[in-house]
Amino acid sequence: MAHFPPSFLDEVLARTDIVELIGRHVELKKSGSNYMGLCPFHHEKTPSFSVSPDKQLFYCFGCGKGGGAFQFLMEHDGYSFPEAVEYLAGKAGLELPQQQKADNGETARMQAGHQLLARVAALYARVLHSEQGKRAMAYLAERGLPREVIRRYGLGFAPGVHGFLERQLGTDSRARSLLEQVGLVVPGRHGRTERFRDRLMFPIRDRRGNIVGFGGRLLGQGEPKYLNSAESPWFHKSRLLYGFSEHRDEIRRRRMLIVVEGYMDVLALAAHGLPVALAPLGTAIGEHQLRMIFRLHDAPVFCFDGDRAGRQAAWRALERMLPLLTAELSPRFLYLPDGEDPDSIVRSEGAQGLESRLQQAQTALQFWLKGLRLLAGSSPEGRARMARKADAMLAALTDDYLRQVWRQEVEKLTGVNLAMARRPAAGKPRAAGRTEALSELQERFLAGLMQEPRRFRRLPEVARHFFVDYNGVAKVYMRAFSIVEAAEDQNVDVAGQLLHEFPQQTEIARWVNQAPVPEMEFEYLCLAMEANYIRMKQRSMRGRLSLRESQALQMRLQHIERELRRLGEKIQETGELEYDEEGQGKHSHS
Template sequence: MALPANFLDELRARTPIAAVIGRSVKLSRSSRDWKGCCPFHGEKTPSFYVYDDHYHCFGCGEHGDVITFVMKTTGASFMEAVEDLAAQAGLDVPKPSPQAAQAEARRASLSEVLEAALKEYQLWLWGQEGRAALDYLRRRGLADDTIRRFQLGWSGEGRGQLAAALRGHNIMPDQLIEAGLMKQGERGSADMFFGRVMFPIRDRRGALISFGGRIMGDGQPKYVNGPETALFSKRRSLYGLNLAREAVRKGARMIVVEGYMDVIALSQAGFGGAVAPLGTSLTEEHLEEIWKLTPEPVICFDGDMAGQRAALKTAELALTQLTPEKSLKLLRLPPKDDPDSLIKRGGKQAFEAELVKAQPLSAVLFDMLKAGQDLATPEGRARFRQRLTDAANSIPDKMLAGEYRTALMDSFFAGRQRPAAGRGFAKGRFTPSPPPVLLPPRSAPDPSAAQVRRARLMLAILLAFPALIPEVEEAFARVTLPDVDEPLREALHGFVSQAKTLDSASLFTHLGSLGLGEQARALQTQANVEFRLAQDASPAEAVRNWWSLYELMDFSIDMLRMQRDEAQAFWLANPQDRAACDRLIRYNQLLERARSGAAGVEEF
């Protein structure tokens, strides 16, 4: 038996094709897509491209979807490939049965019913009875070509008008009810839509799955979407996705807006990558669908309070799915504006001017979480800090979560302390000013020079013992290095995120590929001579020395307390993580020594 089309669509949607192909083909990012050397013919220059739902080799012409790839690379039959992918996606393959065959036949029948209704709606819009609706769309600024491209229609005014029109096509009211075009009431069946401009809703492949309708004027509800059916699920469907996919592949920005008219207005103005949810907030399924097309979509919300609430809800949902490869930007329009009204007032240039203001989630999350918080009391500040910690901990990628925790807490403490001249924000990190120190009238050590020497020695220890990096990485991010050494710190971070083994030889190979090998060797030579860094030290000795240097850095007690709290929150969320437990112990020790006055700025 042929498998149901909806099951195969669900299987493809739940199986990221790039992840499947990436198991056997080394892929690298190419704009919004992926590329690699073709597995079907020998080549040295990549000509094999992987898109959101298919692959294509421009060298040999091989082409297909994720099921085809598994079949061709493993020799599996169609059913074997489907069963393998379904097991990975957590789906049950439908068993052959008369009921399954009937369900598939009903789905095909529903598609035919919807297409027949669409033809009637379009005929009515362009006929005499739809003149008022057509004039309304033109007054809203839509060109006739745009109205035809989006296949807009008119539902008619009379109840039962659609059923009467389709009766000649042997389509009965019970079929219209099943398709979501009519509803059963106490007095019999009635049209779901009447007196409304009609918007066809299509799935990602362009199949018609439902309709939405907008009333002309100020009545309520302004918009009505079709009900859930065998074809239509609101939490999985995005208006305009079938058209946006093609536009995004050609280089358009993907922009998520709030409504039908926003999508159409943006498309008409040249922003073809616009989509909108259908009467719901963005869902996990929506974000997954969007991220298949682009790693960083722009989420555009209206400038009113409802838009701000929707933006925060979307941001908090996105955090639970964020990875280093998947993020988003947020664009807040001016108050009382939406994309449709903005374009109508100022044209394409007005929206372009706003679009360039879109900011990464990491840049706006703190202010979004801060809105409405009471920070006037210790209790309120504590609640806010907990909210910041919870937001960062909701990110599944531990390294990315650590970066967000650092950024959020830096912003929190930056708002409470005024940095002295020449200090403060440096390369995105907040460095608190040390307390004033009264020096005796004699030659004294230079604390700033000592700070630099300690920081460089800490870096040299990590170059010699890269296996220590995961344990100290978050703490090291707060250490101020000379500008010349910042590229080495960034290179260590990149090495840990991709290396299979954390040994010094692999690290220096990585540094050499970045052009940093000579600089790293020079620093090690200086450490061996000036700092007497022992080459035969054990990792345990090295990490003890590293933390000993760290406690001599001029951090305030507030900063150490914040670091301890972050480490504690992370350990509570990951109680089996031994390194997290060790970090928490270290921070408690450092904080206790600082409170007792045992740690301070000393000559190294």
């Protein structure tokens, strides 16, 4: 970890004007001795974000984010601390202390990659505007993209020959190795090949505006039509959105964000005066990208093609965003007519045409209900299927209020009482006051533990904080830990002892008696519990977590989500995961 002398840091800060730095992203108005603006870190309609020129600090009275110039770059633009120092030192014309230059090998490597990628983008752009790029230019003209937009977004053309980049950028071993590392040249049995050939090139930037990779559209025949840079330390597809750094400030300023499916859609909208679109990089939109979107704007419109693929993509997007939804967010969904995309709409109807369609976009709740209605069809079986799906999706909502409202709506729609349907074996109406049952996830997690007490010993430390607070269950859960700790025997009868101590907690018997929880499922459940815990902690501690803590949590969450996907697929293959009511009804003796 780089360590800068405090005197050097002071010098950098002394030469930095935080008002100017922040003012490039946030519209600031003088108010007394401070400046005020709309907070770039949370959504608000009236300014509570203040910047003090005297203290050189920013602070948001709404979300509690605050700090100095380094922190702003770290929070807002994703710099690491050394990168933020280096950036501001560079701007101020200060040389880095000798020590740091040596320390920052990793930073230097990343920088060299960024510089190389920028040179490659410039090269591709030059080719596009030359004789060689004529065919690509003709394609762009046919798609109605003005030259001004082509230049502004740095489009280029990769010629259809091998060895182009190495001829242009040097053949020494260092340049060759870097071209490989950033994924532009692939060494193979038949020599070194270039990843992009005969393709129209879209440079992709990270949120700092560095070019980190490319999307390439094939102009001739062949597959795949679109190809992206390979994953590399520079290019993480699931963490990037096309148009993000170009459109971020405009999206905040206009309070308008349109999520589209393709690069050309983003550019077509920009060409028609709507530089407020973002697109994932050719894959389904993921949770990290959704977080980026919601941080920019609380009411993005997700715009999908009207065909079957578009409908599926929309439904997947909804499923992915459920854990993130809160009452403060109002994402909306728009289907275009079959055969149309945003590009074709703005070309035939202009920006106004698209904007009036955007007005008619559905709320997430409307969209969800409509999708469920389609799923239900008219048969009773269809309705049951739909109710089960609805229940599973409700469980993914982490905002309790939202979940309650959505549940009421779907029950109105179907006439099915979801909470009742879930526990037919109980057969009794719920006691008053028990409005929220344990979620299916919590239920199976606790069952898995009670059935195999040795599993307690494998739980991560954080498991003590898992949220199981329902009708006294938290107390039982905590007591279980101390029973296991005190016992010699790995397989101490935890459930028996708990039942003895808490005779009124009938859940304990239910857990032991329900369908056995297999190993793989239990692994899945633990991770899912931890993921929920992290999300809850992030929400409830918003603004009070240190940057390091919240980054650590975020990284752990990403790891968990990868593991969950992997396990989820495996479990589906083996058909082990059964959360439906039949399984419980059959095995439950309570």
